[in-house]
Amino acid sequence: MQHQTTPLVLPSVIPSNPMASRLACLWLLVCWLAGEPGRADTIAWFSAAGSTNLTSTNLPINAVFNFELGVFRGGFVPDAGNTAQWADYWVPAQRVSYNADNKFFTGQFTVVDNTAPFTIGTPAYIWGFQGSSPTAEWILLSNATWTWPAAGVMNPLALNWDASTATAVLGAIDTDGSPFLMQSAALPDTTASWEQWRLAELAGEPLSGPEDDPDHDGTPNLLEFVFGTLPKVAGAQVVTPLEIVTIFGQRFLQITIPRMGAHPATLDVQVSSNLISWDTGPDFTMEVSNTPTALVVRDLTPLGPGVPQRFMRLKAGLPAP
Numbered sequence: 085m086q087h088q089t090t091p092l093v094l095p096s097v098i099p100s101n102p103m104a105s106r107l108a109c110l111w112l113l114v115c116w117l118a119g120e121p122g123r124a125d126t127i128a129w130f131s132a133a134g135s136t137n138l139t140s141t142n143l144p145i146n147a148v149f150n151f152e153l154g155v156f157r158g159g160f161v162p163d164a165g166n167t168a169q170w171a172d173y174w175v176p177a178q179r180v181s182y183n184a185d186n187k188f189f190t191g192q193f194t195v196v197d198n199t200a201p202f203t204i205g206t207p208a209y210i211w212g213f214q215g216s217s218p219t220a221e222w223i224l225l226s227n228a229t230w231t232w233p234a235a236g237v238m239n240p241l242a243l244n245w246d247a248s249t250a251t252a253v254l255g256a257i258d259t260d261g262s263p264f265l266m267q268s269a270a271l272p273d274t275t276a277s278w279e280q281w282r283l284a285e286l287a288g289e290p291l292s293g294p295e296d297d298p299d300h301d302g303t304p305n306l307l308e309f310v311f312g313t314l315p316k317v318a319g320a321q322v323v324t325p326l327e328i329v330t331i332f333g334q335r336f337l338q339i340t341i342p343r344m345g346a347h348p349a350t351l352d353v354q355v356s357s358n359l360i361s362w363d364t365g366p367d368f369t370m371e372v373s374n375t376p377t378a379l380v381v382r383d384l385t386p387l388g389p390g391v392p393q394r395f396m397r398l399k400a401g402l403p404a405p
Contacts, residue, residue, distance in 0.1 A: 125236040129153050129210055130190035131247035135265035137187060139214070139221050143377050145268065147323065148312045148342050149182040149221070151189040151212040153245075155232060157201035162209070162224060162253055167271065170224075174211065175201050181319070182212070192242065195235045206232040210247065212255075212268060214377070215312030215344045221268040221377075223255030276346055278402050281309050289316060294402065310351070310400050312344030324398070334386040337394045338372065345376025350401040353381040359395055 131137070137145040154176035156162060162170050180191040189212070198204055208230040214221035227250045233243060247266060248259050256267040276284075282292055286305065291298040294306035301318035308315040311322045325340045341351060353369055354362040363369075372380040383394055 125195045125233060126242040127153065127193045127195065127208075127233065127245060128191075128242040129193070129245040129247075131188045132261070132265060133183075133186045133188040135187055135261050136263065137182075137266040138264045139268050139377055140270040141375060141377070143375065144184070144187075145182055145212075145266070146342050146377065147182055147184040148344060148377065149189075149212055149214050149268075150179055151182060151191070151210055152176040152179045153191060153193055153208065153210055154178075155201050155206045155208055164254055167222070167254065170211075176211075177202065184323070189247075195233055197235045198232070202232050204232060204234050208232050208245075209253070210245070210250065212266070214268070215346065222271055223266055223268040224253040225250035225255075225257065225266075226253055227251065277348065278306075278309055281347060285315050306349070306400050306402070309347050310343055310349050312347065326396070328387065329382065335388070336386055337383040337396060339381055339396045339398075341379040341381070341398055343377060343379055348403050350403055351379055352399040352401070353379075354397050354399060355383045355385065356395045356397075357385070357391060357393070362397070 139145055152174075154174055156170070156173040157175050158173060160169070160173035162173075178191050178193040180189050182189050195202070207226065210225040212223040212225070225247055227245065230245050230250075247257070248261075250257055252266075255269045256264070258264050258267075278294070282305070285308075286292040286298070289298050292305065294309075295304050297304045299314070299316050299318040302321060303311070303313065305315050307322075313319060313322060322342060324342070327338050327340075328335050329338050330336075337355075339353065341353070343351070352364055354364040355368050356362045368384055370382045370384055372382050374380075381396075383396060385391060385394060387394060
């Protein structure tokens with residue numbers, strides 16, 4: 085994948101060697117985990133790598149999902165009937181992104197004090213959600229043994245809070261991992277406009293326009309809105325998988341755009357053979373699928389001896405008011 089200088093365009097390219105353009109993200113995670121509950125000031129919280137984790141529509145949970153470790157203040161007890169109040173009472177301690185390549189999340193949090201609401205013995209939870217704020221898809225995990233520990237002197241012993249041992253307050257857990265380990269649940273009426281998202285995620289930030297990039301990670305705010313990523317926290321570029329599909333003996337370039345379905349935006353996939361002239365529309369591309377979590381578009385020009393390479397790019401825009 086190559087990135088053009090135009091702020092709101094996310095291009096991709098398949099050269100004569102198609103494997104050269106596939107995107108991959110690799111994280112090297114080094115952590116020491118040991119279990120001795122009740123004698124630690126560090127919480128290791130995680131899910132099993134390689135599990136099949138799904139959204140409510142049975143699509144794989146992807147890198148747009150985030151997971152938070154935290155507590156609910158004021159003695160609030162979350163359940164499926166009071167979801168509208170969760171965000172008002174939720175206090176996160178740490179957030180991590182879902183690793184879509186290895187299919188897990190993991191975090192390690194050191195407790196340095198017990199300032200309210202992180203008082204000793206307070207029930208702790210792991211809240212997973214799609215996007216940069218809790219909208220669209222949720223899963224909330226709890227366990228009777230997950231209570232906030234005492235702060236203390238650093239030591240190598242860690243509390244191990246494994247998602248496979250949890251109970252799902254919302255969403256589902258299959259401890260056998262078949263057909264899934266975690267599955268999120270859909271939330272009604274969670275659509276957030278660009279302006280709502282901007283006010284929530286970019287409050288006080290002078291670089292808050294659609295083309296601005298306050299975290300300088302190469303992804304402008306509008307694409308952060310589309311992908312559901314954090315606009316003020318620099319991160320790896322969102323993976324937009326490319327593949328070559330064969331249909332009736334012909335090979336076509338196809339791209340998958342992960343998206344935050346609750347964030348309405350216009351998405352226009354364009355194709356080119358020379359990076360100079362670009363085409364779009366039903367004569368040039370085919371929409372294979374369009375779901376709340378991904379847009380899949382296929383180029384209609386087949387690859388072959390006379391067409392050794394094709395390019396695809398995404399142009400995002402805001403819907404008309």
